[in-house]
Amino acid sequence: PTYETLLVERTGRTALVTLNRPRVLNALSLKVMHEVVAATELLDRDPGVGCIVLTGSAKAFAAGADIKEMAPQGPVDMYLTDWFAAWDRLAQLRTPTVAAVAGFALGGGCELAMLCDVLLAADTAVFGQPEIKLGVIPGIGGSQRLTRAVGKAKAMELCLTGRIMDATEAERAGLVSRIVPAADLLDEARAVAETIAGMSLPIAMMAKEAVSRAFETTLAEGVRFERRLFHAAFATADQKEGMTAFIDKRPPKFQHR
Numbered sequence: 001p002t003y004e005t006l007l008v009e010r011t012g013r014t015a016l017v018t019l020n021r022p023r024v025l026n027a028l029s030l031k032v033m034h035e036v037v038a039a040t041e042l043l044d045r046d047p048g049v050g051c052i053v054l055t056g057s058a059k060a061f062a063a064g065a066d067i068k069e070m071a072p073q074g075p076v077d078m079y080l081t082d083w084f085a086a087w088d089r090l091a092q093l094r095t096p097t098v099a100a101v102a103g104f105a106l107g108g109g110c111e112l113a114m115l116c117d118v119l120l121a122a123d124t125a126v127f128g129q130p131e132i133k134l135g136v137i138p139g140i141g142g143s144q145r146l147t148r149a150v151g152k153a154k155a156m157e158l159c160l161t162g163r164i165m166d167a168t169e170a171e172r173a174g175l176v177s178r179i180v181p182a183a184d185l186l187d188e189a190r191a192v193a194e195t196i197a198g199m200s201l202p203i204a205m206m207a208k209e210a211v212s213r214a215f216e217t218t219l220a221e222g223v224r225f226e227r228r229l230f231h232a233a234f235a236t237a238d239q240k241e242g243m244t245a246f247i248d249k250r251p252p253k254f255q256h257r
């Protein structure tokens, strides 16, 4: 399929989804939401895809929800359409996702990056939840995911003042896994995606599920959940292959990838 607001490219077992509304700094309209969800869910159902990279432009990953589209909305219509709820489906994808962020990741843009599993930042990336300056609060999970990522003090400051943080601060705070030079961002993101896609897909899905669970439950329940998946991993041919390959001192040839 083709999309109005996105470009989707497949290379081997990885997919690259690029937000493509450069004139409005990739403002996240409902159309963008529905297209990102449709495109990624389609890729998610394809066992030939082992990792999905989501990126924007050099200037903006996304400068937030589309303010012009939101401005006239009333609460009843927003409630009836459950405005922004479809974004939650991105967190439900089973295929690992990598956000490759350059430039502005503000408001919904920061929230979109946080919906992905691995967050790679260019040295040009800036993050923030400036909704308060518009008379609203984050609406795509920012108050929850930012707080879990960087802790209460910094999340409160960012959500209450709208201050923007640079990539260095975001990395120090634990929001992003790594900073790379802007010129290398896509190559690095592709390399990470190819590495993930080279693993056993069901095992990568289990790893994603287990880490994701840490945000949903108690430590004891999370550890039990991990242990059950760990045991289940021994039912796969890929566990036998992975361990045999190590013992034989050769690279593994995983079946499910």
Ligand code: HXC
Pocket: 023, 024, 025, 027, 028, 063, 064, 065, 066, 067, 068, 104, 106, 107, 108, 109, 130, 131, 134, 136, 137, 138, 139, 140
């Ligand atoms: C709609 C946007 C937009 C947005 C930028 N544009 N951000 N349109 N929604 N979120 C448009 C501008 O109107 C302008 O279009 C064009 O993109 C270029 O933007 P400029 O402002 O001219 O660029 P620049 O001077 O470089 O400033 C970049 C910027 C600024 C600092 C990122 O654009 C900005 O502050 N944007 C809004 C950031 C923000 O508040 N995001 C949070 C959104 S609320 P024209 O046609 O004028 O040239 C949000 C809420 C989620 O995400 C949940 C709430 C319920």
